[in-house]
Amino acid sequence: MADKFLTISSPYFVTDDRNSILLTNENYLESKQKNNIFHTSLGDISTENLIDFCECLPKINFVDFRFKNDAILLIKTKIFLNYISHTCKVQNYHPDPPSLALGLESNNLDYPDQCLWVFGCSLSWGAAVPPNTVYHHSLGQKLSLPIKLVAKGGSSTRWSLLRLLNSNIKKNDIVIWQVTTSDRFSVKEELNQIPQEMLLKQRNKNFLAYCNNEQILFDHFTLVEYGIQYLREKNVKFCFFNVEGTNEDRCLDQFTKYPEYCYMPDWIVDLGDDHAHPGILSHQRIATTLYKRIINL
Numbered sequence: 001m002a003d004k005f006l007t008i009s010s011p012y013f014v015t016d017d018r019n020s021i022l023l024t025n026e027n028y029l030e031s032k033q034k035n036n037i038f039h040t041s042l043g044d045i046s047t048e049n050l051i052d053f054c055e056c057l058p059k060i061n062f063v064d065f066r067f068k069n070d071a072i073l074l075i076k077t078k079i080f081l082n083y084i085s086h087t088c089k090v091q092n093y094h095p096d097p098p099s100l101a102l103g104l105e106s107n108n109l110d111y112p113d114q115c116l117w118v119f120g121c122s123l124s125w126g127a128a129v130p131p132n133t134v135y136h137h138s139l140g141q142k143l144s145l146p147i148k149l150v151a152k153g154g155s156s157t158r159w160s161l162l163r164l165l166n167s168n169i170k171k172n173d174i175v176i177w178q179v180t181t182s183d184r185f186s187v188k189e190e191l192n193q194i195p196q197e198m199l200l201k202q203r204n205k206n207f208l209a210y211c212n213n214e215q216i217l218f219d220h221f222t223l224v225e226y227g228i229q230y231l232r233e234k235n236v237k238f239c240f241f242n243v244e245g246t247n248e249d250r251c252l253d254q255f256t257k258y259p260e261y262c263y264m265p266d267w268i269v270d271l272g273d274d275h276a277h278p279g280i281l282s283h284q285r286i287a288t289t290l291y292k293r294i295i296n297l
Contacts, residue, residue: 174238
């Protein structure tokens with residue numbers, strides 16, 4: 001008697017095995033008692049019945065065949081496979097990482113045994129200064145570590161936290177998290193699908209009424225707390241610092257309570273080419289302060 005085996009695909013899939021039985025809502029109950037080879041799709045059987053059938057299977061097989069003809073069915077099938085993969089083995093199916101659903105670039109690639117991760121906004125990206133003068137460039141040289149930079153101009157703490165959570169940070173790595181100002185918020189325009197940033201306090205944005213100063217700070221501190229606890233659980237060396245904003249004193253009052261916070265008073269000593277972002281001397285001061293902080297972790 002053959003072992004029971006199930007292949008899940010699209011309704012357009014035709015198996016080469018003539019002994020394979022099409023599993024449907026009408027025959028799935030009696031099929032549960034048989035050791036046969038089956039094939040089906042979520043166009044032939046309901047999700048509830050398919051889950052019930054798969055509970056007695058050690059593994060199933062997925063065939064990605066002509067789902068482009070029905071994108072909604074493909075999404076529905078992926079949802080089912082994501083769920084059922086926790087209870088039985090699913091061959092030929094690899095779930096997309098959560099970052100892809102959010103439109104994020106994946107940082108779950110293999111890197112050297114140890115590297116320096118840097119997360120942040122335009123300051124960490126290196127706006128208005130030459131690339132070889134950005135603080136992380138000097139810091140990487142001092143630590144003799146390759147750099148993995150995850151930064152974008154105008155980005156929010158929410159933006160960097162999502163990428164931090166979706167990065168392949170390893171135990172031997174060192175992480176620098178440059179936290180941005182509390183009134184930045186990441187949004188995504190539906191028409192062009194390009195992530196944009198906005199200030200919550202700008203009235204012409206017509207943002208939600210709940211975004212008063214207290215709520216903005218509460219959300220900001222919650223995001224930072226979550227990132228800190230995550231990095232602690234990863235058991236990596238890390239420190240974070242923040243750029244100046246309208247709530248600077250209240251942020252410092254909160255952040256200096258964390259031993260991982262790198263305090264840098266009066267770190268802006270010059271401006272870059274755009275006369276808005278910190279300049280070369282300021283980046284040198286950041287690199288020196290961070291280095292002293294890291295070696296003492």
